Amino acid sequence: MIHIGVDASSWENERGFGRFTRNLIPALAARDTGFRYTLLFDQPPTRPVPEGVGVVIAGSDQSMSEASSGTAARGGADLLTMGRAAKRLNCDLFFYPAVYSWFPLPARRPTVVCFHDTIPERFPDLIFPRRRNFRLWQVKCWLAKMRATRVMTISQASAADLTRILRIPSNRIDIITEGAEPIFRPAVDAAHLARARSKYGLPQDAPLLVYLGGFNRHKNVLRLIDAMQAILADVPQTRLAIVGRNTGARFWDNVEDLKSSAAADVARSASIVFTGEIGDEDLAALLNTADALVFPSLWEGFGLPALEAMSCGTPVLSSDRGSLPEVVGNGGLYFDPLSSEALAAQAIRLLTEPGLRDTLSGNALAQAAHFGWDKGAELTERSFLHALQRKGQE
Incomplete structure (x- = not known):
């Protein structure tokens, strides 16, 4: 079994990255294709975790969402706590579902990082309350892209932006997709x-x-x-x-x-x-x-x-x-x-x-009907395999 560690610090977010992570992980775990998953949380989750998926609590002082609110930034101690916990997982590959919650991994291990978009780079004055927040974001994204074995994104438009704006070569980018949860369907009542x-x-x-x-x-x-x-x-x-x-x-x-x-x-x-x-x-x-x-x-x-x-x-x-x-x-x-x-x-x-x-x-x-989390999970596994194959060729 290929062991995938997953940064789950965005799990509690109501929408956005949280919804992406909470939908993609169950779709991945449901596939019987030789992968197993361990979720690394900064703090104990309040939302359910899929059956058969491992859980590790790093014990950060603050959750990622709280630490990154307003003009704040995630503390260095919490980044170290997450990194050390990720290293102890001893997984084959570590997956960051959102570069938003990326932290450095102190180990030579394949990583896949999902860059959802380049909105912060396009509209820094609309996204960040202070210039300092934007600079910290730029440093984090630069480190994440340099250390990533593969970069993942969620649309052709985003993939083009990653190459044009962040200078990530297109041959390092894997495109997956998203889906709507089953409750979103036509209603007749x-x-x-x-x-x-x-x-x-x-x-x-x-x-x-x-x-x-x-x-x-x-x-x-x-x-x-x-x-x-x-x-x-x-x-x-x-x-x-x-x-x-x-x-x-x-x-x-x-x-x-x-x-x-x-x-x-x-x-x-x-x-x-x-x-x-x-x-x-x-x-x-x-x-x-x-x-x-x-x-x-x-x-x-x-x-x-x-x-x-x-x-x-x-x-x-x-x-x-x-x-x-x-x-x-x-x-x-x-x-x-x-x-x-x-x-x-x-x-x-x-x-x-x-x-x-x-x-x-x-x-x-x-x-x-062209979209779905099952399709997203299949494409995500391909990205993991691309990263592992590259590691094997080094």
Whole structure:
């Protein structure tokens, strides 16, 4: 059996890297292909770990998410603690599901590091609260890419960026994919869908747009809120549900700016709902009852919320940047994310053009079928084997 050690310090993150890790590892563990896995946690996990997967607790003073919030940075002592614990695993290969939580491994051992995107390099002023945070990020990424045996990423768009921006040769990069969890599927229980709307104060018959994701500035949610003025002028009953952590905790965001903008006029104030984080069951129901997911991001490495929406048969009003055209395909309509007018025009078109949403819904389901965690796990194993083969050739 090939023993793979895994950095699991992002396991507790609600979405993003946490969801990626929590979905990929079970898919890997379910494959009977000669691999076994041990997860290395900084602190004891509160979320379930797949059966048959080993668990080791390094015992860091702070979790990775806490240590990397706001203007903070992960402490050197915690990095050493994780590195020493990883060395003691004595695995054949060590896997970092996100360069975000990378730490140096004090051992000559093959490693695979997943660089999800180059958003921090594209938009440092939107991602980091201080220049120092960006410099620390650059140092970490440089060390990670230099020490990685193979580099993994999650889309063709990201792979091109890794070569163009981070100067990682394309022959060192392996591309995998993501998938939506099974709960994200078309729903037919009208009462269940109605309850989801009622729970969040959304009228049953109102046209509904949903935003799902984080509130870092590159997510461009402020432009979506700005676009609501024009959307409401043409389709006055429209509601916008903004779903995600809005407490301002963990990462540098502009939640307060978003709330202020939403409250700036009476029409938007009555039409925009901040739901906060919600569970997957309610989230799937909300996506099923929505006319569209709106994804105004300036750049994405993959765009999992878009895939989750399309898996429910919900079209995506999508930015035309980064990986989103690759993921959304013909399952939505596109706009320039720098233009509130372009966003509003596509939303109005989807909400008013007869038959358009039904056509896009069918396209969305067909496009979503091209993705899946099983496929992602198969491609991940290939990346591991590439790294091990390279080690054998040294």
